[in-house]
Amino acid sequence: MAVGEYPFPQMHPVKGVKCTAVSAGIKKVGRRDVVLFEFAEGSSVAGVFTKNAFCAAPVTVCKEHLAKAPIRFLVINSGNANACTGEQGLLDAKATCAAIAQIAGVKQEQVLPFSTGVIGEPLPVQKITAVIPEALQKAHENGWDDAGAGIMTTDTRAKGFSQQFEYQGKTITVNGISKGAGMIKPNMATMLGYIATDAKISQDLLQNLAREAADKSFNRITIDGDTSTNDSCILIATGQVDLPEITDNNNELYVRLREVIIAAHVHLAKAIVSDGEGATKFVTVAVSGGASRDECLDVAYAVAHSPLIKTALFASDPNWGRIVAAIGYAGVPNLDATKVRVHLNETLIVENGGRAKTYTEEQGQAIMGQAEIGININLGRGDFAETVWTTDLSYEYVRINADYRS
């Protein structure tokens, strides 16, 4: 199941990026499960990773490699997360990098490894290294479609973004792919995202942008409140367009580029929610009027994680009482319930501590019947606002997650 329209776009090539997906037999035979990216020399690469204390081996290796050498390759396998695999997991992740480095003539530290899939099983390194030569040979500028499909696990559709704009007579491209369908939560979750541009951005600026864009997108989506051990989001600037390097954030090109790159992140993050496991509804929870950013997020996540609200959304039931209950237990200190106002889309449903006088059940039902629903909450105590995106909770979610390993 999936909700809303997120068709995989026509992907323009990004100068200096080659990619492909090949089949290593980690998952079902014939399914492409190893993706390779190659970046031109001189590319800047920045990363944002899961905060899970049990972070997976590839995440540890990524951080180590990013600190050491300019990155030239990414290798991503689906089907096995290489998480909770102890010391052997680290060796396995590095062995994958070494296999690429050896053939491509780069250092092992110039390769970043990524894994997504079942936790706790040893990584089938031999299967991966066996297909590396094929992947290196096949990588090309138009491999984005294959890469988008190759990183999927329980995803029902590939997720992509591609946009171009002109600057001083040059064409600049921003591309991105992402995957993730369950275990999605703040601080990301079996969520992988790869966004690349052919503009040239300094390493420091790129890292700041990667953090900012992730915070506005992948860190604001939640399907089931679970945060994975493997979340990673990588931002690449190849610098292959013939323009000077951007080194400060007042630069005119940076201002335009930043906007497109954030739009890419938001699109790819929302595409993940729209493909949430068993999702039948796409829900935007917008909290305003907070005394702090944190309390807005506390309320937004309390609503977005409430199984009672999520099942009501699944049932298209305008059970607004469950929404106010969640606002009430979100832990906002000294919240004055009589000042809270809640709208479903544009319709006022709660004010003065109870149901709005103007509200009718028919209005609520009409909104809840739609596939995209906005829950808009004003706390009436300040000027801060935050938005998160989530889904409903359906039979299908239970089925997928009860069956995942069988």
Next chain:
Amino acid sequence: MAVGEYPFPQMHPVKGVKCTAVSAGIKKVGRRDVVLFEFAEGSSVAGVFTKNAFCAAPVTVCKEHLAKAPIRFLVINSGNANACTGEQGLLDAKATCAAIAQIAGVKQEQVLPFSTGVIGEPLPVQKITAVIPEALQKAHENGWDDAGAGIMTTDTRAKGFSQQFEYQGKTITVNGISKGAGMIKPNMATMLGYIATDAKISQDLLQNLAREAADKSFNRITIDGDTSTNDSCILIATGQVDLPEITDNNNELYVRLREVIIAAHVHLAKAIVSDGEGATKFVTVAVSGGASRDECLDVAYAVAHSPLIKTALFASDPNWGRIVAAIGYAGVPNLDATKVRVHLNETLIVENGGRAKTYTEEQGQAIMGQAEIGININLGRGDFAETVWTTDLSYEYVRINADYRS
């Protein structure tokens, strides 16, 4: 559905307590939905209530009345929560109390009102007041069975506790009933509990005991992470057994009584979990080795609330990777993943940051197939420990909560 054995016991009478349940037609016709308790003059009554900022009208009225006058009556309706009902809700709750006060010749403030059911609908006061005379007339010492059944909403079975012990030749009785099946979380949730003894305890000591017992029981259970607007737990000491009033916690009788009263709370809380909406598993999450009580609770709730773990429990799938992922994202500062040890019941499944060498999938499967499962987590960094109780997440949970209002 319900799991485990929690038969409604033979309820001994508690001297000084009369109760009954009558049918007011708030829910289905013929179903008993109004419960009345009457306590002998001189009874002490203490309460613990929801922390939800949108607390229901009866909760507000309860707190007000408890501060004013010795309590003589409780009136509990199921089918309507009288929550998020604004000013009218408060008037309605008080009108219910007034109806009892008028007939019984007590002050309105000597009655505590409770409601459980749908949020946001006006309380049908006339239906309730119409059956008050009948309830007052029918209340008797052996009405506990009726009261236990009368407070149910989506519960599949009534929940009771009754125990007697001898002290200085006198028989002391502790009885209790509870209800709740969904929206159960720390800080309680459409959870109602009434525990009474015929011993005599001072008001201050009783209030401390009510808080302590709730913290060890109703505040340690969770089904879906939602906290209701109406949770209330009331502890009554009628003082009708001919023994001196207990005023300090070193008193020999108090030490024994405290133990039984806490046991009553724990039994009634676990009975709620065992009857969790759609529950097929009863899960004890015990976290030890923490550097603080709070971090033990953070980990325990992260595990107990994870939909991925809950669906794996439903599927009897020993997907221990989801357990370590939840431990990892619980937010314990500087958690050393290599020191964490996880047992399923007595079987070690995780150590040194990965699957235990001695662990086999068959062991895990054998445990997960059982109806009662212990997830025992040692954080390896301190001496604090906490336990919470929860359930799995099944199709049935989704069905119940998607259909609740229809």
